Each structure stands twice: as structure tokens, then as C-alpha cells.
Amino acid sequence: MSFYTNDGYLYCEDIKVKHIQDRIPNSPIYLYSLNRILENYKAYKEALDGIPSIISYALKANSNLTIARHLREAGASATLVSGNELKIAMAAGFDPKLVTYNGNGKTTAELSMAVLHGVMVNIDSEFDLQHIKKAAAETRKTANVTLRINPDVDSEVHPYVATGFKNSKFGIMNERLDWYLKEIENSSGLNLVGLHCHLGSTIKKVRVFQDAMKIMIHFFKEIREKGFNLKYLNLGGGLGIDYEKNQPIPTPSELIDSIRDYLIPDLTLIVEPGRSMIGDASILITRVTGVKTNGSKNFIVIDGSMAELIRPCLYDAYHHIGFIEPVTGEKKVFDIVGPICESADFLGKDRELPTPHETAGLVVYDVGAYCYIMSSNYNLKMRPAEYLVNGNQLIRIRRAETMDDYMRLFENDPVAI
Numbered sequence: 001m002s003f004y005t006n007d008g009y010l011y012c013e014d015i016k017v018k019h020i021q022d023r024i025p026n027s028p029i030y031l032y033s034l035n036r037i038l039e040n041y042k043a044y045k046e047a048l049d050g051i052p053s054i055i056s057y058a059l060k061a062n063s064n065l066t067i068a069r070h071l072r073e074a075g076a077s078a079t080l081v082s083g084n085e086l087k088i089a090m091a092a093g094f095d096p097k098l099v100t101y102n103g104n105g106k107t108t109a110e111l112s113m114a115v116l117h118g119v120m121v122n123i124d125s126e127f128d129l130q131h132i133k134k135a136a137a138e139t140r141k142t143a144n145v146t147l148r149i150n151p152d153v154d155s156e157v158h159p160y161v162a163t164g165f166k167n168s169k170f171g172i173m174n175e176r177l178d179w180y181l182k183e184i185e186n187s188s189g190l191n192l193v194g195l196h197c198h199l200g201s202t203i204k205k206v207r208v209f210q211d212a213m214k215i216m217i218h219f220f221k222e223i224r225e226k227g228f229n230l231k232y233l234n235l236g237g238g239l240g241i242d243y244e245k246n247q248p249i250p251t252p253s254e255l256i257d258s259i260r261d262y263l264i265p266d267l268t269l270i271v272e273p274g275r276s277m278i279g280d281a282s283i284l285i286t287r288v289t290g291v292k293t294n295g296s297k298n299f300i301v302i303d304g305s306m307a308e309l310i311r312p313c314l315y316d317a318y319h320h321i322g323f324i325e326p327v328t329g330e331k332k333v334f335d336i337v338g339p340i341c342e343s344a345d346f347l348g349k350d351r352e353l354p355t356p357h358e359t360a361g362l363v364v365y366d367v368g369a370y371c372y373i374m375s376s377n378y379n380l381k382m383r384p385a386e387y388l389v390n391g392n393q394l395i396r397i398r399r400a401e402t403m404d405d406y407m408r409l410f411e412n413d414p415v416a417i
């Protein structure tokens, strides 16, 4: 078991979380369960058994190097959205030839680095194609490319994480497909190896993947018939996770079973999960600073905030909240807020919880994806440390940022112009 409660105390694998909090000076901290990460990977591996496939972990969800290395060792590949993510992927030892690079605004410098390393690059627009061509010419390499099609399927998710609509900022205009194919055919530096789509994140219905698969297979066959030797179909789109702790979320097996019948010979399927690989594998452990009431509102003020975890503020996202230890105060309805000077600084609203004592350990669940990676220094909060639990072992996988780290970037250098 990864996270469970016993006698009112929260455990991560074999370690009592309170024990960790008592021994570590910094607060808040991110705590990961290695077992949970590997179980999540295994769920995809088993779902894809018998299907030529690549499980391409989306580093954008969480790019901690140790976690990336564990996933690579387990057998995953990686999906990137920036040149710096390519550097992490290389440091983690991923095979660049199986890595895919997506994005609507890849710079020419990023593209040159990707092409040089043999990464599969996703063509996102007409200008992007020209930039990839240039990168191929400059590096004297052939770029393996995929085309990002917009299947225009409604993924029924928050508009900020929907990515596969016709009017999306991502992907090519499908009506211009022939133009793209001609350009690729006439470019010695481009080798079209596959198609890609991305539907959105936090998807809760397999129908969304199935609808997209039908459309993508249609394109795939059509382009093959035109003589292109397509191998990869990258069906991007992220499964949700059960943030609310009571939602029916499809499993990777249910996802793959829903599209299995549409697979055709000599096709390698790529999936690029981020959230469903890492999201439920981490908790944010904070301390209660104090409890207050204003008007009709009760507040638990903690040392965690929107600086470490912006999802509630950015997407109005729900994260389950509890305590790492027995708390027996009177039950009330609270907003759980941080110390940041913004009313948007909340981690949970209207939660019924027992009134905690000062310094009690308060935990925010399911923070593995899009939390640490979106953290900031707002109000000069320093980014927290990250720890990984493996059975009864506790490993620090990133130290906390310090004010010295921050101060080191200030300078006063005249710039010649």
C-alpha cells in the first residue's frame, strides 16, 4: 500500500509520515511513493501487453530527475515539451530516438538540439515545419517527424487543459494536410514516421479516446495509402485521477480496450501519460500555523500555499485534504489557506475538518502532477524539498531551494548594446 492511515496516523509505504515531519526541518515538503509510481507504470504496461507500443512519460507533469530515472529503468520512454526537458530526458538516460517532442512554439535552438539527438519531432504548424527543416539542414541530420492532427473531439475537461479542438492553439489545420505532405515529400531532411494528437488532460471517459482513435486511424490509413511509411500513432490525451476520492476514473486497461479493435498491422501505439503516472504518488505535507474566524468563515492557515501548489487557484481544482496525525478538535467547515498575500491563495474550500492545534501536520493529496513543477517564488517562498519513500527508506530527491540560491541570480552588470 502506498498511502494509508493506521490509528489516525498517515503512512507512506512503511514509514509514518509524522515521523518524517518531525525529523525534517523544512516545511512544507513533497513526499512521493516509489511503489505507487511503479504500480501506475505497470498498469499501462499490462494494458498494452501484446500491442507494439511505447509508454512515453510526459515529463511536463513532473520532471524530477530521480523519478524520471526510475520510470526509464521500468521501461518508459519520455514525451517532451521543451529543450530543457530534453536535457532532463538525456540526464535520465532515455533513448532519444524513442522520445517525442511536442509543442506549438519550439524555438529554432530547441529544434536543432532535438534533431541532433534524433528525437521524434511533432510538426505543429507551417512555421514549425520550416523551422524543423532548417534545423535538419543546419545539423545535417534527417529529422524524424510526426504530424499533430486536431481530431476536434470534446474531451469534456476544464478549458485550460483541453488541447484537441479545431480552434486549439496546438496542431495543424487539418484542411492543409496535403500541403504538409507535399512539403515533407520534397524535403530530404524530413522523414514522416507517424501521427500525433492530444485531446486534453484529466479525461474521465474512454469514449473520448475511442472517438479520437477512429479519426486518427482514418488519417493514418489515408496517409499510408499516399505512400508514406507511417509507423507510430501517438494517441495523446491524459486519463484523469480520482482527486475527489469517489469518482469512477477509467483504468489504463479500459482505455486501451476501448481502442484495441481499431489498431492495424505494423502500427506502434504511443501513449503519453503524465498525471495518471505520477499524480496520486505524492502528498504535500504542511504544518498548521494557526486557526482563525472572520465573519462567517473559518480558516486553517498553513505554511503551504499557491506558491507550492497552484492547481486549486488556477483551475479551481479539488485536492483531498486531511491530517497526518490524530486531530480531535471540534468539527467545523474551513477554508484551508496559505500565507500568500492574495485571496486566491487557497488549497481547499468549505472542508469539514476537526479544528487542528498549531503545528499539526496537514496533508494535501494527489500532488505528484503539475504541482511542484508549477511552483513559484511568489512572496519569496522558496521551492520545497522533495522526498521519495521506497519501503522503509526515505531518500531526498531534491533539496529545498534557499534564499542563497535566489540571491545568487541578482547582478548589476552593464550590457553592451
Ligand SMILES: Cc1ncc(COP(=O)(O)O)c(C=O)c1O
Pocket: 058, 061, 079, 102, 163, 198, 200, 201, 202, 236, 237, 238, 239, 272, 273, 274, 275, 276, 369
Ligand atoms: C502533448 C502532451 N502530452 C502529454 C501530456 C500529459 O497529459 P496528462 O498529464 O494528462 O497525462 C500533455 C498534457 O497536457 C500534453 O499536452
